Amino acid sequence: xxxxxxxxxxxxxxxxxxxxxxxxxxxxxxxxxxxxxxxxxxxxxxxxxxxxxxxxxxxxxxxxxxxxxxxxxxxxxxxxxxxxxxxxxxxxxxxxxxxxxxxxxxxxxxxxx
Amino acid sequence: xxxxxxxxxxxxxxxxxxxxxxxxxxxxxxxxxxxxxxxxxxxxxxxxxxxxxxxxxxxxxxxxxxxxxxxxxxxxxxxxxxxxxxxxxxxxxxxxxxxxxxxxxxxxxxxxxxxxxxxxxxxxxxxxxxxxxxxxxxxxxxxxxxxxxxxxxxxxxxxxxxxxxxxxxxxxxxxxxxxxxxxxxxxxxxxxxxxxxxxxxxxxx
Numbered sequence: 001x002x003x004x005x006x007x008x009x010x011x012x013x014x015x016x017x018x019x020x021x022x023x024x025x026x027x028x029x030x031x032x033x034x035x036x037x038x039x040x041x042x043x044x045x046x047x048x049x050x051x052x053x054x055x056x057x058x059x060x061x062x063x064x065x066x067x068x069x070x071x072x073x074x075x076x077x078x079x080x081x082x083x084x085x086x087x088x089x090x091x092x093x094x095x096x097x098x099x100x101x102x103x104x105x106x107x108x109x110x111x112x113x
Numbered sequence: 114x115x116x117x118x119x120x121x122x123x124x125x126x127x128x129x130x131x132x133x134x135x136x137x138x139x140x141x142x143x144x145x146x147x148x149x150x151x152x153x154x155x156x157x158x159x160x161x162x163x164x165x166x167x168x169x170x171x172x173x174x175x176x177x178x179x180x181x182x183x184x185x186x187x188x189x190x191x192x193x194x195x196x197x198x199x200x201x202x203x204x205x206x207x208x209x210x211x212x213x214x215x216x217x218x219x220x221x222x223x224x225x226x227x228x229x230x231x232x233x234x235x236x237x238x239x240x241x242x243x244x245x246x247x248x249x250x251x252x253x254x255x256x257x258x259x260x261x262x263x264x265x266x267x268x269x270x271x272x273x274x275x276x277x278x279x280x281x282x283x284x285x286x287x288x289x290x291x292x293x294x295x296x297x298x299x300x301x302x303x304x305x306x307x308x309x310x311x312x313x314x315x316x317x318x
Binding site for chain 1: 131132133137138141142144145146147148149151152153155156159160163164165166167177181184185188189191192194195196198199202203290293294297298300301304305307308312313315316317318
């Protein structure tokens with residue numbers, strides 16, 4: 001196999017890979033739109049608020065992960081990128097949860113501004 | 114024997130000690146720090162909503178149809194951004210320019226919706242940065258996100274203009290990809306804000 005043929009095969013493979021990504025991106029975007037539509041509707045559905053809350057959390061999580069996994073190329077990049085991002089995400093999530101557990105409703109109401 | 118990977122400038126950029134392009138790794142590190150930044154802003158908003166739940170009639174203030182529309186717009190801009198990066202990697206400049214232009218256009222629509230929402234809150238609902246605790250945390254959180262969107266539009270716009278010059282090279286596809294990472298991050302932050310700031314308010318406990 002000469003150099004030009006090798007280069008041509010490599011480029012064809014690269015183009016085929018990018019072509020395949022187009023359909024992946026399209027499917028992900030359709031899924032994101034549908035999940036957002038469901039989120040908008042489900043808050044008006046008269047069912048147990050715990051179920052609505054749980055559904056919103058799960059759907060947001062799926063949308064979040066879909067964007068970072070496919071749109072942000074973590075699916076195809078080295079694991080190091082995922083680890084670097086996860087380090088910040090875990091600290092942020094832990095901070096939010098810890099602070100939410102630390103505080104409770106003030107019975108005297110909001111201060112006047 | 115020579116191969117495509119030996120000649121491709123994009124592959125050359127991967128020859129680092131980590132195996133990841135330095136610019137890309139730096140952007141991921143920045144995004145990790147930005148997660149913590151938005152984490153504190155979201156925490157502040159949620160804590161004050163929890164501590165003082167009756168401070169505002171939030172459902173009367175919000176316009177969920179408009180916010181839902183701007184969420185769709187931002188998601189579509191993310192789709193176009195992903196296509197821009199793919200086109201940049203294929204060195205398909207016309208396609209990259211159209212997709213970048215579309216991303217910027219959708220970003221501008223999102224910003225327009227946010228400006229309209231803010232002026233509606235301030236002038237029609239009397240909700241300002243200093244009118245209540247809810248106003249303070251809401252405007253700081255969504256305003257900071259809006260500033261991120263504006264910076265993203267400026268950044269993508271600069272690459273769109275640059276792509277029309279002779280100085281644009283194949284290795285600049287990595288720069289477009291890095292700008293794309295930032296844009297997608299702005300999108301994922303909005304996914305969280307849309308749920309915890311807007312949608313949760315409509316659940317009747």
